[in-house]
Amino acid sequence: MESDSVTKSCSGTQRKKLRSLNLKNLKLRDVNIKELMENSWKFLRRKWQLVTVICLMLFIPLIYGLNSSSAVLIVVDKQPLAVVENESQGKEILENVKNEVAEQYGITIAGFDTEISFKEGDPKDGSMLLPGEELNEELKKRINWLADCWVIDITGKPKLYLASEEAAQKALESVKQQYLPTADEQLEILETKFMEEVEIVSTAGPLKELITEAQAVEKMARGLDKIIQHSVKNGDSLWSIAHANNLTVSELQEMNPQLTGTLLQPGQELNLVKAEPLLTVVTTYQTTVEEKIPYKTVYESDSSMWRGQQSVVCSGVNGQREVTYRVTTVNDIETQKESIIEKILEEPVSRIVKSGTKVIMASRGDGGSGKLGWPLRGRLTSYYGWRGREFHTGLDIDGVTGDPIYAAEDGVVIERGWRGNYGYCVAIDHGDGLSTLYAHLSSIGVSMGQTVSRGDYIGKCGSTGRSTGSHLHFEVRINGSHKNPLNFLDR
Numbered sequence: 001m002e003s004d005s006v007t008k009s010c011s012g013t014q015r016k017k018l019r020s021l022n023l024k025n026l027k028l029r030d031v032n033i034k035e036l037m038e039n040s041w042k043f044l045r046r047k048w049q050l051v052t053v054i055c056l057m058l059f060i061p062l063i064y065g066l067n068s069s070s071a072v073l074i075v076v077d078k079q080p081l082a083v084v085e086n087e088s089q090g091k092e093i094l095e096n097v098k099n100e101v102a103e104q105y106g107i108t109i110a111g112f113d114t115e116i117s118f119k120e121g122d123p124k125d126g127s128m129l130l131p132g133e134e135l136n137e138e139l140k141k142r143i144n145w146l147a148d149c150w151v152i153d154i155t156g157k158p159k160l161y162l163a164s165e166e167a168a169q170k171a172l173e174s175v176k177q178q179y180l181p182t183a184d185e186q187l188e189i190l191e192t193k194f195m196e197e198v199e200i201v202s203t204a205g206p207l208k209e210l211i212t213e214a215q216a217v218e219k220m221a222r223g224l225d226k227i228i229q230h231s232v233k234n235g236d237s238l239w240s241i242a243h244a245n246n247l248t249v250s251e252l253q254e255m256n257p258q259l260t261g262t263l264l265q266p267g268q269e270l271n272l273v274k275a276e277p278l279l280t281v282v283t284t285y286q287t288t289v290e291e292k293i294p295y296k297t298v299y300e301s302d303s304s305m306w307r308g309q310q311s312v313v314c315s316g317v318n319g320q321r322e323v324t325y326r327v328t329t330v331n332d333i334e335t336q337k338e339s340i341i342e343k344i345l346e347e348p349v350s351r352i353v354k355s356g357t358k359v360i361m362a363s364r365g366d367g368g369s370g371k372l373g374w375p376l377r378g379r380l381t382s383y384y385g386w387r388g389r390e391f392h393t394g395l396d397i398d399g400v401t402g403d404p405i406y407a408a409e410d411g412v413v414i415e416r417g418w419r420g421n422y423g424y425c426v427a428i429d430h431g432d433g434l435s436t437l438y439a440h441l442s443s444i445g446v447s448m449g450q451t452v453s454r455g456d457y458i459g460k461c462g463s464t465g466r467s468t469g470s471h472l473h474f475e476v477r478i479n480g481s482h483k484n485p486l487n488f489l490d491r
């Protein structure tokens with residue numbers, strides 16, 4: 001009995017050793033044959049039991065396994081998702097889900113572009129979904145279904161998928177309408193077109209990207225938000241960047257959660273969201289408007305009036321015309337406007353103004369106009385008029401030798417040089433009978449016949465001729481007769 005228990009738990013080589021030991025023991029104990037036979041039979045019986053157990057352990061799972069070898073896993077995007085009896089059951093489920101999706105969206109499902117495969121799997125795998133509502137929902141979600149739809153394809157821009165061709169056309173039409181000029185009876189739209197190449201094409205598009213007509217209009221007209229990077233430059237502030245991009249500071253901060261304060265570092269990158277319209281609408285229209293023709297002003301010179309004096313002979317009247325313009329706008333902005341037909345309804349009447357050319361104006365008191373410029377500014381030391389028995393023909397203005405003397409008005413030099421009591425003197429003819437004279441000069445700065453303008457330098461103050469001290473003797477004559485200069489000088 002001892003030997004049996006040992007055999008059960010020992011390996012082959014150990015067993016051989018034990019067997020020889022038994023034989024030795026047998027010899028020693030002098031055992032008979034019968035006993036030996038009995039022991040051998042017991043041993044074999046035990047062994048068969050063992051073999052049977054082993055066989056059962058091996059075959060039961062194998063038989064079970066063979067029975068369920070048709071179980072497969074549905075693998076979506078390389079990820080096992082569910083276990084089903086066989087591939088055809090899996091395909092049937094997919095077909096049903098496809099029909100459910102089609103019904104739900106009211107659209108024909110053309111297929112899908114998700115990788116789906118079947119592989120042998122363990123039907124007892126608890127991590128897999130089993131056929132049922134939960135699996136259907138999961139498949140609806142995970143599979144990228146392709147719908148029979150229409151795409152608005154704008155060259156170089158993201159595609160827009162719509163359920164019907166009609167919706168796509170209406171969306172494009174709406175975008176055009178948004179940019180049409182305000183309704184006006186006289187307005188005739190000649191053409192609206194897109195600057196971009198636009199096509200509406202039938203396609204199998206991703207169901208998830210399907211949008212409505214209204215969404216398509218908004219995307220095309222208002223544009224898609226696009227994030228761009230702004231590199232901070234010296235002098236930039238959150239406010240200035242926000243302002244330059246039609247944002248508020250808080251919007252800018254929202255786009256850049258990495259900002260901790262309001263201080264910016266040059267070179268720092270900020271995110272800005274900018275709208276990028278997908279379409280540019282070019283509209284050409286014709287419009288007819290009535291507009292006024294502004295009158296012109298015509299000046300006629302009149303020598304009977306003093307210079308600077310004007311009189312309106314005829315007040316102007318605006319005319320009226322009817323003009324047809326051809327206007328081109330690009331997204332609402334007028335880029336071209338040309339008049340193609342113009343019809344005068346009423347000619348304008350010019351405004352006629354008479355403008356005086358006479359240099360010195362009509363008299364005030366002693367024929368003076370108060371319009372001559374002062375040839376020298378200084379204390380008046382002697383006035384025009386009787387000085388005892390002598391008549392003083394001019395005005396004496398105190399000055400220092402060398403002070404500049406200026407022409408009192410535009411004119412022509414008619415005299416320059418020495419003249420007796422006057423000493424060195426200059427006389428200027430201003431036209432219309434008016435002349436001025438400047439005497440006792442220390443030097444003369446003009447030549448005979450020279451044209452001078454009011455305020456021009458003509459010589460220097462002095463005390464030449466009959467003079468008691470340096471001053472300017474200034475005379476005004478009209479048609480050769482002396483006049484009181486004070487009545488002519490600027491006040």
Ligand SMILES: [Zn+2]
Pocket residue numbers: 382392394395396472473474
């Ligand atoms: Zn004098």
